[in-house]
Amino acid sequence: MYGLLRSYSVTKNDEVKEYLWRWLRFHLAEGVHPHYFCGSWSFALLYPEVSSIFPEAKLQLDATAQKIYEVISKKALRNGDGVILHNIDLPNIYIDTVYYSSELLAKLGSYLGKDWKEDALSQIEKHLAILRDGDKPFYIHCQENLGGARSEGSWARGNGWVMMTYAEILSVLDKNDTRYQKHSNDFKSLAEALSKYQSSNGLWRTIIDDDSAYEETSASAMYLFAYLRGKKLGVFGNEYDALIEKCTNGLASHVDSESKFLGASEGTWPGTIEYYKSLSKGEWWWGTGAYLLSLSELS
Numbered sequence: 407m408y409g410l411l412r413s414y415s416v417t418k419n420d421e422v423k424e425y426l427w428r429w430l431r432f433h434l435a436e437g438v439h440p441h442y443f444c445g446s447w448s449f450a451l452l453y454p455e456v457s458s459i460f461p462e463a464k465l466q467l468d469a470t471a472q473k474i475y476e477v478i479s480k481k482a483l484r485n486g487d488g489v490i491l492h493n494i495d496l497p498n499i500y501i502d503t504v505y506y507s508s509e510l511l512a513k514l515g516s517y518l519g520k521d522w523k524e525d526a527l528s529q530i531e532k533h534l535a536i537l538r539d540g541d542k543p544f545y546i547h548c549q550e551n552l553g554g555a556r557s558e559g560s561w562a563r564g565n566g567w568v569m570m571t572y573a574e575i576l577s578v579l580d581k582n583d584t585r586y587q588k589h590s591n592d593f594k595s596l597a598e599a600l601s602k603y604q605s606s607n608g609l610w611r612t613i614i615d616d617d618s619a620y621e622e623t624s625a626s627a628m629y630l631f632a633y634l635r636g637k638k639l640g641v642f643g644n645e646y647d648a649l650i651e652k653c654t655n656g657l658a659s660h661v662d663s664e665s666k667f668l669g670a671s672e673g674t675w676p677g678t679i680e681y682y683k684s685l686s687k688g689e690w691w692w693g694t695g696a697y698l699l700s701l702s703e704l705s
C-alpha cells in the first residue's frame with residue numbers, strides 16, 4: 407500500500423485513489439492495532455502523504471500515528487542495550503527491524519513534531535553494528551539476541567531494508583544536524599559497495615557476493631529506490647546513472663503480460679547460504695511494493 411500510495415502521488419490516477427480510500431476507510435474503521443511485532447507498525451509507512459491525500463480522515467490518521475509512535479517508542483520489545491527486537495515470538499535482532507523501527511520513528515516523529523532523532527538513529531547504528539557480515543561491507547539477516555547464533559551470508563533483501571532506511575531517514579533529517587553527515591557517508595559507503603555486485607542484467611543476487619545465487623527482484627527494486635532517492639537528496643551525483651538505467655531496464659523485464667512483477671524470493675527465515683539460494687521466486691507484495699516505490703522515484 408505504501409508503494410501504491412507513492413505511485414498515486416505521481417500519477418494522480420483516480421481509480422488508484424478510490425481503491426486506496428476504500429482500503430483506508432476499512433482499516434480505520436476496524437482499527438489499526440500495533441503490538442510487539444514490528445510488522446504491525448507498517449501502517450506508519452503511509453505518512454505524511456496519506457494525510458495530505460485524504461484530509462477528510464486527518465483526525466483518525468493523527469490518532470493512529472500517535473498510537474503507533476507510542477508503541478514503538480515506549481512499548482517495543484528491547485534488549486538490555488535498547489535494541490528493538492523483531493517480535494515477542496522471535497525476540498532476536500533482525501535486519502528487517504531497522505526499517506520498521508528507525509524509519510517509522512523518523513516518519514511519525516517528523517509528522518507529529520516529536521523528538522525522534524536519538525532513538526531512530528540509535529536503532530540503525532546498533533542493529534548494523536551487530537549484523538555486519540564479518541569484514542564485508544554488507545549485513546546478515548539475523549542474530550539471536552541471547553544465544554548469539556547468526557544467519558549466513560549477505561542477504562540482498564536485508565541490505566535493501568538498510569538502503570531504504572538510509573534514503574528515507576536522510577529525507578527527513580535536517581542537513582544541519584551533526585549526525586546527517588555520518589549517516590550520509592554510511593549510505594554512500596554501502597551504495598558504493600553494492601554497485602560492484604550489480605549483474606550484467608542490472609540486478610543483484612539474493613546472496614550479494616555469491617555468483618551461484620540467483621538474481622532477485624525485490625532487493626534490486628529496493629536498491630533502485632535508494633539510489634534514486636539518494637540522487638534526489640544530493641547525497642549522490644551522477645555516478646550511478648548507468649547503474650540506475652541498467653537496473654530500471656532489468657526490473658522491467660520481470661513484468662509479465664498480466665503486469666505482474668515477478669522474480670521476488672518468497673518469505674524468508676534466517677538460515678544458511680544454501681537455504682537462501684534454494685528459495686522459490688514469484689510475485690510477492692514486498693517485491694511489487696518496492697517496485698512501485700522505485701518507479702515513483704523515477705518521476
